[in-house]
Amino acid sequence: MKIAVVGGGNRCRNLLDLIEKHSFSEISPKIVAVADKKDDAPGLVKARENGLFVTNDYNDLFDRDDIDLIMELTGDQDVFNEILKKKKKTVRAVAHWIINFLYEISVALNSQVLAKQRLKEQRARCDVIMNVAINEKVMVISPDYRIIDANENLLKKAGLRRDQAIGRYCYEVSHNLDAPCSGERSPCPLPQAIKTKKPSQTTHIHTDKDNNELFFSVSCYPVFEDGKVIGVVGISRDITKDVNIQKLMVQQDRLASIGRLAAGVAHEINNPMTTILTSVMLMQEDTDPNDPNYQELKTIVDETLRCSKIVTSLLDFARQMKPAKKMSNPTDIIAECIVLTKKQAEFNDVVIVENLSEDLPLTNIDGDKIQQALINLTLNAIEATGPGGKVTLSAKFVPNNETFEITICDSGTGISDKDIDKIFDPFFTTKENGTGLGLAITLGIIEQHGGTIDVKSKLGQGTSFTIRLPLDQGNKDVHSL
Numbered sequence: 001m002k003i004a005v006v007g008g009g010n011r012c013r014n015l016l017d018l019i020e021k022h023s024f025s026e027i028s029p030k031i032v033a034v035a036d037k038k039d040d041a042p043g044l045v046k047a048r049e050n051g052l053f054v055t056n057d058y059n060d061l062f063d064r065d066d067i068d069l070i071m072e073l074t075g076d077q078d079v080f081n082e083i084l085k086k087k088k089k090t091v092r093a094v095a096h097w098i099i100n101f102l103y104e105i106s107v108a109l110n111s112q113v114l115a116k117q118r119l120k121e122q123r124a125r126c127d128v129i130m131n132v133a134i135n136e137k138v139m140v141i142s143p144d145y146r147i148i149d150a151n152e153n154l155l156k157k158a159g160l161r162r163d164q165a166i167g168r169y170c171y172e173v174s175h176n177l178d179a180p181c182s183g184e185r186s187p188c189p190l191p192q193a194i195k196t197k198k199p200s201q202t203t204h205i206h207t208d209k210d211n212n213e214l215f216f217s218v219s220c221y222p223v224f225e226d227g228k229v230i231g232v233v234g235i236s237r238d239i240t241k242d243v244n245i246q247k248l249m250v251q252q253d254r255l256a257s258i259g260r261l262a263a264g265v266a267h268e269i270n271n272p273m274t275t276i277l278t279s280v281m282l283m284q285e286d287t288d289p290n291d292p293n294y295q296e297l298k299t300i301v302d303e304t305l306r307c308s309k310i311v312t313s314l315l316d317f318a319r320q321m322k323p324a325k326k327m328s329n330p331t332d333i334i335a336e337c338i339v340l341t342k343k344q345a346e347f348n349d350v351v352i353v354e355n356l357s358e359d360l361p362l363t364n365i366d367g368d369k370i371q372q373a374l375i376n377l378t379l380n381a382i383e384a385t386g387p388g389g390k391v392t393l394s395a396k397f398v399p400n401n402e403t404f405e406i407t408i409c410d411s412g413t414g415i416s417d418k419d420i421d422k423i424f425d426p427f428f429t430t431k432e433n434g435t436g437l438g439l440a441i442t443l444g445i446i447e448q449h450g451g452t453i454d455v456k457s458k459l460g461q462g463t464s465f466t467i468r469l470p471l472d473q474g475n476k477d478v479h480s481l
């Protein structure tokens with residue numbers, strides 16, 4: 001199709017370019033002539049350069065035989081009307097507005113094709129991100145916490161199909177909550193990521209059905225469109241193993257330092273203690289058993305022996321030596337602990353209350369060590385309780401999970417939130433003459449028995465420590481043969 005253009009402006013030049021470069025499938029258009037009043041009109045200049053017929057008077061076009069179509073690009077309706085009047089019958093004509101209209105349609109179609117293509121590419125990229133990170137739970141979330149997309153891993157854990165998850169709130173699907181995650185143990189990183197337009201990370205601490213702590217690293221990465229944050233990619237990763245390894249390393253570090261200290265101190269303490277012990281034993285030999293001092297001397301001997309044992313235990317603990325277990329009666333051990341701490345309680349004007357179940361079964365434990373742990377806790381409780389206060393020791397057997405629960409509860413000062421995470425650290429003390437080893441040793445002993453120790457405290461109201469020891473039947477079965 002041979003075309004003559006009336007109006008040699010920019011649009012004419014663009015048309016010349018387009019026809020030159022584009023390969024048409026059904027028609028093969030060719031511009032053969034351009035008319036414009038101005039000699040320097042860009043379309044006319046280009047046509048001249050290309051060796052086409054050019055003229056300043058469009059009337060020159062009507063006599064030519066090599067034209068099938070005249071395009072009017074001047075934008076002047078009168079010019080188009082004149083073309084219609086003067087052109088040969090076999091020649092067709094189109095007005096500028098039809099060409100504008102066709103041009104706009106082609107631009108719109110083009111941008112639709114491009115947008116579809118872009119969407120396809122984005123979707124493919126997203127699919128890779130969403131489904132490659134198989135160990136992580138991944139969601140794309142809008143700023144109002146609605147799920148835009150989620151990966152297979154998350155959907156599997158939530159027991160949902162993708163279409164069931166999309167549109168629901170992220171906290172509903174991932175945490176079964178009816179409001180966004182919050183609080184110290186599960187802070188939400190989304191608002192921070194939206195506000196700062198930067199990635200934000202928090203750690204969630206949850207507990208499983210056995211009361212074990214599980215740690216999750218939760219990160220939000222902002223997603224931008226035209227410079228605006230339109231949502232975030234939220235990634236949740238289970239980091240419990242990493243945290244536990246880290247804790248173990250810190251614990252081992254502490255143990256190593258206690259070990260070094262204990263080894264040095266034990267030698268120095270044992271010598272004077274042996275001197276005290278022999279002197280007191282000699283004095284006891286020279287004292288009549290009916291003498292009131294005889295009993296006091298016996299207490300000094302017993303307590304010095306206990307000190308000596310504590311030094312040994314400290315060394316055991318530092319070296320993580322195995323406890324010497326034998327079948328023991330927990331009721332006896334607790335009763336003995338009360339006897340040994342009663343004097344200290346009386347001195348502080350604190351009442352010790354026993355609340356022991358009678359049917360505690362025998363268990364395979366190192367009675368001396370457990371007693372030492374209970375004495376540490378009871379002394380702490382007495383020391384934290386003012387005159388007129390109360391310390392309660394209770395013990396019960398929980399048949400469901402086969403554990404002993406021993407609780408030492410006091411009406412004392414309580415522990416501040418700032419301190420509570422540190423009380424089991426070796427050498428942490430708030431007392432003028434404390435070593436800060438009591439709870440570290442206690443924790444070591446309980447852990448060596450496969451048990452746990454929990455603390456609950458309210459400042460000004462009191463503290464309660466709960467030890468949970470698994471029932472260990474030892475070689476009971478061998479006895480019953």
Ligand SMILES: Nc1ncnc2c1ncn2[C@@H]1O[C@H](COP(=O)(O)OP(=O)(O)OP(=O)(O)O)[C@@H](O)[C@H]1O
Pocket residue numbers: 376380381384410412413414415423428429430431433434435436437438439440463
């Ligand atoms: N029942 C309690 N009430 C209030 N605070 C307590 C209680 N038990 C422990 N604590 C706090 O924990 C800290 C550490 O206790 P831990 O038994 O390890 O050492 P200590 O008692 O300070 O020293 P030591 O045991 O050598 O006398 C205490 O200093 C105290 O601040």
Ligand SMILES: [Mg+2]
Pocket residue numbers: 376379380434438439
């Ligand atoms: Mg103590």
